[in-house]
Amino acid sequence: MDNKKDIRLMKGNEAIAEAAIRCGVDGYFGYPITPQSEVMETLMLLKPWETTGMVVLQAESEIASINMVYGGAGCGKKVMTSSSSPGISLMQEGLTYLAGAELPCVVVNVVRGGPGLGTIQPAQSDYFQSVKGGGHGDYKLIVLAPASVQEMADFVELAFDLAFKYRNPALILSDGMIGQMMEKVELKPYRKRWTNEEIKQMHPWATMGKPAERERNIITSVELDPNAFERFNHKLQDKYRKMQEEEVRCEQFNCEDAEYLLVAYGSSARICQKAMELARAKGIKVGLLRPITLFPFPTREIQALLGHVKGILSVELSEGQMVEDVRLTVEGKVKVEHFGRVGGVVHSPEEVVEALERKIIGG
Amino acid sequence: MVDMVSCKGCSLCVEACPTQVIGLADEVNAKGYNYAYMVNPEACTGCSNCAMVCPDSCITVYRMKVAEPA
Numbered sequence: 001m002d003n004k005k006d007i008r009l010m011k012g013n014e015a016i017a018e019a020a021i022r023c024g025v026d027g028y029f030g031y032p033i034t035p036q037s038e039v040m041e042t043l044m045l046l047k048p049w050e051t052t053g054m055v056v057l058q059a060e061s062e063i064a065s066i067n068m069v070y071g072g073a074g075c076g077k078k079v080m081t082s083s084s085s086p087g088i089s090l091m092q093e094g095l096t097y098l099a100g101a102e103l104p105c106v107v108v109n110v111v112r113g114g115p116g117l118g119t120i121q122p123a124q125s126d127y128f129q130s131v132k133g134g135g136h137g138d139y140k141l142i143v144l145a146p147a148s149v150q151e152m153a154d155f156v157e158l159a160f161d162l163a164f165k166y167r168n169p170a171l172i173l174s175d176g177m178i179g180q181m182m183e184k185v186e187l188k189p190y191r192k193r194w195t196n197e198e199i200k201q202m203h204p205w206a207t208m209g210k211p212a213e214r215e216r217n218i219i220t221s222v223e224l225d226p227n228a229f230e231r232f233n234h235k236l237q238d239k240y241r242k243m244q245e246e247e248v249r250c251e252q253f254n255c256e257d258a259e260y261l262l263v264a265y266g267s268s269a270r271i272c273q274k275a276m277e278l279a280r281a282k283g284i285k286v287g288l289l290r291p292i293t294l295f296p297f298p299t300r301e302i303q304a305l306l307g308h309v310k311g312i313l314s315v316e317l318s319e320g321q322m323v324e325d326v327r328l329t330v331e332g333k334v335k336v337e338h339f340g341r342v343g344g345v346v347h348s349p350e351e352v353v354e355a356l357e358r359k360i361i362g363g
Numbered sequence: 364m365v366d367m368v369s370c371k372g373c374s375l376c377v378e379a380c381p382t383q384v385i386g387l388a389d390e391v392n393a394k395g396y397n398y399a400y401m402v403n404p405e406a407c408t409g410c411s412n413c414a415m416v417c418p419d420s421c422i423t424v425y426r427m428k429v430a431e432p433a
Contacts, residue, residue: 034394035371120395180371182418 006187012152012179013038015187016082016108016172019156021048024193026077027055029068034120035176036084036110052193062087066094066107073103074219076199076206078160082108084176085126086117088134095169096135099236100221102205104163106156107141108172110179113344121344122176122267127321130173131295138233140240142170142247143294145265149183151292157188162247164203166239173294175317177267177346240296249292250301254280258287260360261305262352263326264315265291268340272315275352286356294322299329311335311360315352318342335360366421370398376413376422382406385413 010018016039020028030040040058048054059065065081072079083091088109098105111126113119130143142162144155152174159170200208210216223229251269253276255261260279264272269290279286289305291298302312311334314323320338327336339355341347370392376399377385386402399421401407414422 034396037394180373 006189008185008187009182010149010185011038011182012146012149012174013082013110014042015149015153015185016156017042017046018185018187019153020080021046021052021054022188022190023157023160024052024078024191025054025080025156025160026193027057027068027072027079028081029055029057029059029065029072029079030081031059031062031065031083031087033062033084033087035112035122035179036082036087036108038179039082039108039110052190054193062090063094066091066098069105069107070094070098070101070103073098073105074101074207076194076203076208078104078106078164078194080106080108080156080160082110084110084112084120085114085123086112088126088129092129092135095141096133096137096139097221098169099133099135099139099141100137101219102167102236103169103219104160104167105169106159106163106172107169108174111173111175113342119344120176122178122180122317122346123342123344124173124175124266124268124317124340125319125321125342126173127294127316127318130171131297131325139236140168140243140295142166142168142243142296143173144170144249145173145292145294146178147266147269147290149178149181149185152178153185153187162243166243167205168239173266175267176344244296244299247293248296248298248301250298251290251292252301253288253290254285255287255289255305257285257308258305259285259308259310260287260356261302261309261312262286262288262315262356263291263302263312263322264288265294265322267346268315268317271347271349272352274349275315275356278349279353279356282353284353284356284361291322297325297329302326302329306330306333309334311337313352313356313360314338315347315355316340317346364423364425365399365401366423367392367398367400369419370396370421371419372396372398373418374399375416375418379412379416381410381412382408 113123163170323338337359
């Protein structure tokens with residue numbers, strides 16, 4: 001059984017739930033919202049509290065969910081929540097507190113079309129909210145963008161690893177397409193949850209009860225001395241710089257000889273793969289760069305391609321958000337334009353090729 | 364027949380149908396999706412393309428038994 005692969009056909013949201021149980025998550029706190037509801041539905045169906053001891057709780061709201069995560073994270077537990085755009089907006093206060101208290105947790109955003117309550121179809125219009133912090137204060141989330149159901153499963157563990165490594169909340173920025181899509185997934189074997197003793201050893205900051213030999217651990221984001229808080233802010237920025245140095249992940253397709261570059265993440269990257277094939281069949285040398293981490297953004301990787309790339313099209317299911325980071329990266333050296341359908345409408349590969357020809361090659 | 368409760372309105376069946384039988388309803392299901400339904404049932408050839416492409420197995424195709432010609 002051990003060396004047999006566990007392969008299933010499942011939805012992206014279901015993969016999140018399966019992966020959470022298998023990587024030894026201690027608690028999930030959530031509130032239903034389409035197109036994300038299958039995460040908690042699957043957890044409730046699998047009843048992990050009977051097997052691994054993982055807590056699954058439907059909170060009374062998204063605000064309650066993120067504050068339960070705050071509590072669990074303070075105890076050094078692996079805790080997570082998931083929601084879709086309007087619910088993630090409600091969680092922003094909790095997220096900035098978690099970042100301010102330097103606590104690890106994982107949040108999954110299965111993005112739907114906004115602003116407001118919006119639609120329930122896929123969109124990528126929460127890019128700014130995800131990579132620029134989202135709540136108040138100078139903080140960042142580690143943002144991972146899965147482009148397949150397999151990555152939905154794999155990124156749960158990766159997000160927890162990074163969150164605990166940096167003591168910072170990590171966000172899996174998915175969307176209604178990846179969340180609802182059915183694909184083949186290879187699931188990882190079950191890992192045991194950490195025992196309290198292991199947590200005390202690995203995370204000495206966790207509030208697991210005060211022994212006589214040390215001072216009490218305090219989880220807080222408040223500081224009354226501005227000078228001390230400036231030093232704390234510098235410490236956070238050092239952490240973000242280290243992430244930028246060491247944690248960038250991206251995938252490149254046909255970039256070696258590319259004259260034109262598509263930059264796209266998540267479901268848009270899937271569409272751009274087809275668009276790239278269509279354009280190559282027409283004789284246009286197109287490459288695709290897919291950022292896997294949106295913060296830290298693959299700045300160096302894009303800059304390295306500027307020797308032979310003549311123009312870049314940022315393809316997103318938004319009115320142009322990531323394109324700003326691409327422009328900051330490129331520093332005006334080549335033309336950068338944006339293309340994307342919005343509000344829950346998804347672009348076709350043909351539309352992407354047409355936009356590339358119109359905005360970059362012809363423009 | 365479409366299981367309108369689990370349909371997520373992905374439109375794969377609409378594209379797969381060779382005789383344009385299927386469309387998305389104006390109404391939404393409990394999850395809020397415009398579910399698939401037979402707009403033009405007479406044109407159905409019973410080919411089951413729709414059932415095969417449906418990622419959530421929402422579609423079942425039945426063929427009516429037609430009386431043998433005498």
